[in-house]
Amino acid sequence: MTIHKEGYKSIAVTAFIFAVLNLVSFYFISFNWPWLSWIIFIVTFGLLLFIISFFRVPNRKLTKGDNLVICPADGKVVVIEEITDVEYFKDRRIQVSVFMSPANVHQNRNPIGGEVVYNQYHKGKYLVAWDPKSSTENERHSVVIKNDRAEILVKQIAGALAKRIINYLNVGQKVEQSAEYGFIKFGSRVDVLLPVGTKVRVQLNEKVKGGVTVLAEL
Incomplete structure (x- = not known):
């Protein structure tokens, strides 16, 4: 460690x-x-x-796979639902949200490998991370990674305690699956938006590990 x-x-x-x-x-x-x-x-x-x-x-054996979406953060799965994305895709997506408590590891990792095609910081509120409105109203940083199989949006969301989001990526950058891409000080929440039809491999309230747990299968 x-x-x-x-x-x-x-x-x-x-x-x-x-x-x-x-x-x-x-x-x-x-x-x-x-x-x-x-x-x-x-x-x-x-x-x-x-x-x-x-x-x-912590030292970890990272999970990788061309057809896999890897969990970007440690925590607990608090949302699995189909939503309409209004930020980037402008269509229906499957949202999987992971709540990061202060006791979790706060490092964030790339869910897939590919190219960063979108990177946008949004100012916002500091609602508690488990509030559904936090996905669209809180301070957040959204990134879209694209490869031959899919485009995945991953969103770092600030909460009532975590008010500093750190993101290391830039548009056009090539990234490796499960490699670090950011950090949220003192925990909060991470949303992952998947294509409709993706096979989600986690369940509500399941505890997950960033870079290790398979979130979904493309």
Whole structure:
């Protein structure tokens, strides 16, 4: 396991603040109320470990397959439904949504390999990620990857807690299936729009892993 580069600054700032807090606690509190100083240390140390876990990148054997759509994020499947896409395709699509809790890995991966043909950031609200309106009203970043088999839209959606979406892709870029393409700090939601007729291989409430779980079969 490694720590994602997007976490370096957050972890360093948090560690510095907690270190100062513990030094103050040691010099001004520990002599009269040692139990309180220990509580401060335990709480801040636990919070630091929790924040570090937000940015963990576990070692994984990635799944690949020309006829497969791989899950782009860790989390739980919260939506499988047919919708009308108004952003890019302008037709009916199967939407599969994965909710990422703060405890999940927050790295996002390409569901298929191919060429990036669309990349658009949208400003928006910060509704809770499980609200159906979050797909169209929240801050989000949409990408479409195209290959000989299909065009797949994958959408990073900010939530009430996660308000920083990071996307590394550019239009015209060739991408590899299951490779990293972005990061959502502190979790949220990822939507994948599939062609109607695609065989979905996951179920509602199923726990999935980015780059590993087969989301659908083309």
